[in-house]
Amino acid sequence: MNKKKLIVPLFVLLAAAVYFVFFYKNKALKFVPENADVVVLIDVKKLTGQYISSLVAHPSKWSESKKKDKKTIPLKDSGIKIPDFLQVFHLKGAKFSEWYSVVELKDPQKFLTFLKSHQFINKGQDIFRKDQVFIKIEGENCILGTSETAFTAIQQLLSKPSGKKTFTADRFIGSSLGSISFISGKKIQNFSIELKADEIEIKNAAEAISFAAAISDMQRKNHFLEAELDGQNIKNYARFFNKNLVDSAQVNYFKATADLEQVNDTIISYGYDDNFNETEKKTVQKIIQPNYIIDLRSSAPEKTWDYFQYKKWINAQNQFTAIPFQPNQIERNEGSIIIKSTRKPIASSPELKENYIFIRNSSLLLSSLSTLTSTEKKILSDIEYIFYRNKGQNYQVSIKAKKEELPLILRW
Template sequence: MKKRLAYLFLALTLVVLALYLFRYKRALVIESKIPITATEVVQIDLRQIEHHLLVDALKNPFKYISFETKKKEDHASFKKAIVIPRNILFFTNDSNFKSAWFSSFFKLKDRTELENYLLQQGFKTLTDEALELFGKGNIVVAISSENVLIAYKKQSHAPVNAVIQSIFNETEFYKKDVDLLKPILNSKSDITYVSSKDAFLEADFKNGLFEIKGKLHSNLFLADSYVPYSEGALAFLSTKINRNHAIFKSLLTNKNKTKFREFTKLSMDSIVNHWNGHLLFNLKAINKEIDTIVTYEYDDDFNKIEKKSVQENNVPHTAIALGSDAKLFEYFYTNNAIQVVENDTLFTAMPLYKMYAQKQKKSLTIFTQKLFDSSMLKAEKYKLNAHMDINRYLENPLEFSLIPVKNNYLQLLGRTSAKLTTNDELLIQVWLKESNRNFLGQFIKP
């Protein structure tokens, strides 16, 4: 009897192991998936990401188990509509595919189920004679025969219908042994990016950490001497932006220019023309300051009575440096954005806090402490350096904050950093407060 149980246990173990290896240890599928004109490819290893979540669920079962009884609703399912592949690929280039990122094909299981699912998710039916298309924002889902394709448009108004039709009719695809795809096959990462310009990035969901690393050849950020990361700073950014880059130019829309002028009474174009791209932002700390507010009231006999109240404010200890010759300072001064008040040179364009201005040899520096710390401006060679201690910031945030401090997902974050060296080596890291659980698992099941 004991022998039979032992054999049964061994057999079950072998079956489970075989199923595990079959599902999670099979090679990536990239053969005949990408048209030969593609020059950039992103590969997402769906099985490996699923494995991360499986391990997280086994270690933290109560995060995934709900004891609430919910009324079962009749919703269409994406899983029932298509065959979920081992991995999915997205591709683009600078010519015929330049308008969007296009996916490799999903196999269709149930057309009606997919149509219902997309409509339930807020997609709208798009008009096209040859294809069945659904759109929502920048995302387009196309159905042709037994195949489904997803496109993510780089611009919401970009036309993609004809390109999608050409992909469905494509007959020439990359073989898996081509140079462009070899880094993907050799990678063990959750997400991989390759390009014909020798760029190669890997992204991984680890315990308490999301990390992107590799080589990225981009002239958005220029190699020069910058300020190194200031130890202990709450937030830090130092770089030189290429003002002629398409991404930067895309931010200079008429809508953004109008909003900027309404808020600051200044011209965005004039500032950009006088700025050489150098940017330093250093938030060293947020200090609590107590202000005494004096008001006056009158009693029934019209006697003036002084009343004092105390107001506590969070004030940043920060410095911002913009690379420029004297012309940027002169533009601000001419337009009353810099004023001399009681022998202090103040930056008054954004009067949220009292800010001082100082004209350096190669920059304009704006800071909140009257005694400016010039050690903030030491030089080091790289393209981009950024850091933010989100956890510390949320403990004592500014009243006027661009960050939604009450966001539940933001509360999970600890700190983040990004650095791009002069050799185009990129490292981006996002740490969570809890380091014992998988990064993605914490966002799906906090």
């Protein structure tokens, strides 16, 4: 047979193989429960392509795979059926910290071996745990979560057709690497997720909101936290915490500035000596405390004050006890309610008449998070700041990492 005649069909077969491996995607979402109020999608094939292209551009990473512990089984050999779109969801009424995902298993026994190699602890009833990751094996499916609280409910929902919503990926995600979608009845609000060399950007509009001058100013002032929010933004955040508090307190403006400081905290304990005389023992430990000033405004400040008193959040010394970091002082001032720490007072930042939250990374913050794993601490230490901004109907979050030789996708 003429070899030239084989070139065209071989090229077609190669092109078809490349398409199905890297570009064809099954967009059916099988694991979105009916009571999910937030859905996060990750385009796994796009993420893989971005990883490969970054790896090709950084040869220094090529040899790292040879240095890895051979006893640890990689994800590609875990027995998991890698989905085209990873579906992570939050259930209505669950704690903000509780997030779940469901994946299919092509080899449950191999997956058990994978869990053992990564030192997951078997808690019984097919539930496994390592740090803050919980896993439950249900036949050919696997439920993953930051908690095991909703495992039974998710299992019941997914076992009946009426417990699942029939969505396709196109309803949530466009051409971006990932998406975060908020579901309220039939209304869905989508935010794209893009992973850049040293930044993760989440937004609901095609164009980014310009805030470069403000960020530069905040970095220069070096505060740990700066925030300014109007009534609508306060309500948006209250959805995840305590909506009733915002409605009852009638707060329609929030401004805060805070710094972190390491201080000595004296703990007094009592015991008895050999003669049964009471003895006092003082222990000094170092703790991280914020110094802060918070400005709350309301259409009816006297009602806000009365509500705080009704909740017994204002004591006889005019301290705001709902904030655990003491000592502080609460006072009314020309329509505002000001809460400020008194150990080391700080001045409030100028009012920008914008909606934003700026959180700067701090070594003091990292040292206080003792429950984090070394991997989680490494990820957090890479972050320079987190910045949220809102203008009209446009919302954007930037997670800015420190500039390094390797892009984020190869660091984490």
